[in-house]
Amino acid sequence: MNPVGHHRPAPAPPPPGRLRPRRWLAAVAFLALLALAGTVAYVLLREDRPVRVPPKEIGKIGAPYGAPWTVWGFTHTDRSADVGPASARVARALDDRPMIQNQHIMGWGAYNPEPVPGRYDFTALDRRMDYIRRTGGTPVITLCCAPDWMKGGRPGDTDWRKLEVAPLPQHYDDFARLAATVARRYPYVRHFAVWNELKGFYDRRNGRWNHEGYTQLYNQVYDALKAVNPAIHVGGPYVPMYSHVGGTGSALRGEWGSVDQIALDAVEYWLAHKRGADFVTVDGPTASDDRDVHPDEVTALDKFVAINKWLRARTDLPIWWNEYYIEPHGDPWSEDKRAAMHAAALIDYARAGVSTVLYWNRIPLDGDRTCKGCLWVTTSVRDGGTPGRMLGVLQSFAQWFPAGTPMIDVRASSRRVRVLAQPRKIVAVNTSGHQVHTHVGDTEITLAPYEVRWLDRNSR
Numbered sequence: 344m345n346p347v348g349h350h351r352p353a354p355a356p357p358p359p360g361r362l363r364p365r366r367w368l369a370a371v372a373f374l375a376l377l378a379l380a381g382t383v384a385y386v387l388l389r390e391d392r393p394v395r396v397p398p399k400e401i402g403k404i405g406a407p408y409g410a411p412w413t414v415w416g417f418t419h420t421d422r423s424a425d426v427g428p429a430s431a432r433v434a435r436a437l438d439d440r441p442m443i444q445n446q447h448i449m450g451w452g453a454y455n456p457e458p459v460p461g462r463y464d465f466t467a468l469d470r471r472m473d474y475i476r477r478t479g480g481t482p483v484i485t486l487c488c489a490p491d492w493m494k495g496g497r498p499g500d501t502d503w504r505k506l507e508v509a510p511l512p513q514h515y516d517d518f519a520r521l522a523a524t525v526a527r528r529y530p531y532v533r534h535f536a537v538w539n540e541l542k543g544f545y546d547r548r549n550g551r552w553n554h555e556g557y558t559q560l561y562n563q564v565y566d567a568l569k570a571v572n573p574a575i576h577v578g579g580p581y582v583p584m585y586s587h588v589g590g591t592g593s594a595l596r597g598e599w600g601s602v603d604q605i606a607l608d609a610v611e612y613w614l615a616h617k618r619g620a621d622f623v624t625v626d627g628p629t630a631s632d633d634r635d636v637h638p639d640e641v642t643a644l645d646k647f648v649a650i651n652k653w654l655r656a657r658t659d660l661p662i663w664w665n666e667y668y669i670e671p672h673g674d675p676w677s678e679d680k681r682a683a684m685h686a687a688a689l690i691d692y693a694r695a696g697v698s699t700v701l702y703w704n705r706i707p708l709d710g711d712r713t714c715k716g717c718l719w720v721t722t723s724v725r726d727g728g729t730p731g732r733m734l735g736v737l738q739s740f741a742q743w744f745p746a747g748t749p750m751i752d753v754r755a756s757s758r759r760v761r762v763l764a765q766p767r768k769i770v771a772v773n774t775s776g777h778q779v780h781t782h783v784g785d786t787e788i789t790l791a792p793y794e795v796r797w798l799d800r801n802s803r
């Protein structure tokens with residue numbers, strides 16, 4: 344019945360020779376399906392054909408750096424491999440294919456370096472730095488965080504709950520002196536990042552980063568480090584590049600959302616007011632703050648590509664990513680998927696001309712012999728220290744794609760496959776959960792779901 348309760352009259356029959364509407368619609372739908380099937384078949388055939396492009400060089404990995412800079416590496420966190428009965432097992436694995444190793448001066452495995460003004464405790468930091476040297480690592484130090492007395496606490500106290508509080512402006516010079524002391528203690532370290540993610544510099548009243556305060560701290564640290572050794576490389580501002588899908592956002596946007604304007608403002612202020620710098624560093628996740636990883640994990644990787652382009656348009660400084668995160672909050676990945684998606688991210692970083700990428704190692708729990716996403720399982724037990732999948736991914740990139748390596752233009756016929764090539768080696772990554780038959784250049788291969796395969800150039 345219609346809304347007013349009356350029966351609708353039966354429709355008049357169509358004139359002779361005229362298709363009934365339903366038959367006409369069915370015919371159109373059938374033709375559309377045929378066209379769609381043809382299109383799909385054409386696409387599948389195209390994915391299976393070689394992509395022939397001249398084997399030309401398209402850039403250098405990690406420019407402007409060259410050998411022996413490995414580009415790829417990781418940050419030590421709490422309960423790292425420098426302690427425990429299985430420490431030597433990890434040391435052998437790291438020494439086998441060395442890469443960059445980063446350590447903070449306070450927190451993440453390091454004690455309060457100056458609990459009382461002028462009284463130092465480098466016990467834990469010495470052990471970490473010695474481990475980095477013994478395992479062939481290229482050392483990087485992140486100058487964070489600050490002793491409590493620089494943050495308003497009492498000399499001698501260390502409240503780890505306040506680790507991420509920034510030093511007070513009247514103690515910026517004290518922190519700069521501490522940075523210089525660290526540089527003199529480890530003279531073989533030539534790369535220092537100033538602070539971490541603007542921790543403690545958020546201005547809640549105005550809803551933005553206190554980039555003025557951070558830049559003032561940075562400039563004092565920069566001057567102090569250069570006074571120790573002008574050859575030291577100093578960088579910042581280590582801004583977290585958070586993003587949202589909803590809201591007005593910023594002009595730096597894509598299907599993945601838009602980077603928060605306050606992050607862009609912080610980077611631009613630092614670029615305009617820094618005393619000097621040898622590299623620019625940022626960090627961030629593909630996940631948005633309001634929609635997690637959006638619209639999917641592969642498309643979300645474009646966020647990193649967009650940020651790199653944005654940075655390159657504003658500075659010629661080498662670009663560092665001191666941290667990066669690509670996994671959604673509520674969807675734990677298999678190790679195969681994790682390795683594949685991280686390899687895909689590293690490929691994008693390489694093609695974008697990034698100079699340094701550091702993986703934030705997960706904290707192995709005592710007795711945990713699996714530790715998903717960890718570079719190695721805990722060294723706290725005698726049978727621990729087994730290298731994880733992610734360590735192999737990072738070390739393979741460090742081995743085959745260190746700074747200065749020529750990138751060769753080799754492509755996959757499938758859009759689901761990421762490729763990075765150099766004169767002797769190719770890495771191909773299936774970013775999908777399905778088997779993919781594809782050509783990588785002239786080489787025909789079949790990749791298992793989330794497979795990362797290393798190929799010799801021109802191999803069959």
